[in-house]
Amino acid sequence: MIARPAITQQIEAALSRSRVVALVGPRQSGKTTLARQFVAPDSVSYFDLEDPLSLARLDEPMTALHDLRGLVVIDEVQRRPDLYPILRVLADRDPLPARFLILGSAAPQFLRQPSESLAGRLETIMISGFSLSEVGVQAHTTHWLRGGFPPSFLAATDADSLAWRQAFIQTLLEHDLPLPGVGAAPAMLRRFWTMLAHYHGQVWKAAELARSLDMSETTARRYLDMLEGVFLVRILRPWHANLMKRQVKAPKVYFRDTGLLHTLLGIRSEKDLLTHPRYGASWEGCG
Numbered sequence: 001m002i003a004r005p006a007i008t009q010q011i012e013a014a015l016s017r018s019r020v021v022a023l024v025g026p027r028q029s030g031k032t033t034l035a036r037q038f039v040a041p042d043s044v045s046y047f048d049l050e051d052p053l054s055l056a057r058l059d060e061p062m063t064a065l066h067d068l069r070g071l072v073v074i075d076e077v078q079r080r081p082d083l084y085p086i087l088r089v090l091a092d093r094d095p096l097p098a099r100f101l102i103l104g105s106a107a108p109q110f111l112r113q114p115s116e117s118l119a120g121r122l123e124t125i126m127i128s129g130f131s132l133s134e135v136g137v138q139a140h141t142t143h144w145l146r147g148g149f150p151p152s153f154l155a156a157t158d159a160d161s162l163a164w165r166q167a168f169i170q171t172l173l174e175h176d177l178p179l180p181g182v183g184a185a186p187a188m189l190r191r192f193w194t195m196l197a198h199y200h201g202q203v204w205k206a207a208e209l210a211r212s213l214d215m216s217e218t219t220a221r222r223y224l225d226m227l228e229g230v231f232l233v234r235i236l237r238p239w240h241a242n243l244m245k246r247q248v249k250a251p252k253v254y255f256r257d258t259g260l261l262h263t264l265l266g267i268r269s270e271k272d273l274l275t276h277p278r279y280g281a282s283w284e285g286c287g
Helices: 005-017 031-035 052-057 061-066 083-091 108-117 137-146 158-176 186-197 206-213 217-229 258-264 270-274 279-285
Strands: 020-025 046-048 070-075 098-105 122-126 233-236 252-255
Touching: 005 020, 005 031, 005 098, 005 122, 020 031, 031 070, 031 098, 046 052, 061 083, 083 098, 083 108, 137 158, 137 258, 137 270, 158 186, 158 258, 186 206, 186 217, 186 258, 206 217, 217 233, 252 258, 252 279, 258 279, 270 279
Parallel strands: 020 098, 020 122, 046 070, 070 098
Antiparallel strands: 233 252
16 A cells, blocks of 8 residues: 555645545545545445445435534445535534545536535545655656556556556446446447547647547547546646637647556557657656
């Protein structure tokens, strides 16, 4: 296990001043491990909404949560959006008997719903996988090749790391990325995501990619927004010195995790990385 003192201190500070703290980020980025430093998973104050027992305890959420004291953790809270109004009521009590740390895989609906229901009560902390400062500069090459997701970085071998990333991508494509209203098949999402990898560090040209995939520009932009919403890519918007100019400048696209980038680019080893034509772009986005 790698200590993450900076994020831990950020969570502690947020809990000291806010009634509800949301820790959000992509799946497998370490949110649950961080939360368990504050509340033990076998505590009555810990709810994992992927656990049937926790779901059963929350059949009557007000009854289950009302009498708890101290810190209450609710993991994968986006699975129960009906909890947000209840959390608002519980967070408004005075004196306040309990604060709430809610965890969720970063998704547009997760970020929007609690922001609307818990306005003025919620502080959000966004995390990714291990950063270079957490793993140390001596592990830079491994971190660059494998990325920062803990199971990928800590794998016994590069082959094991690659196998985990391939399975992770497949799970995302089949279960997490087809969001309501998007209507994208996993095969098309994989093609889009793979082609997007070749734009890493480059100017985003929706029309060019849309023509290659025989889709509309609107659909291409919607797919990109979806990947940004689940914290898989970062969009670097252009800086405009003159707001009155009519010229429209395109943003740049960066993958948040170089391990996923390399998997989609077919990079399997350090040798593959050092000889790949996207070597420079990958270096630009690592760290």
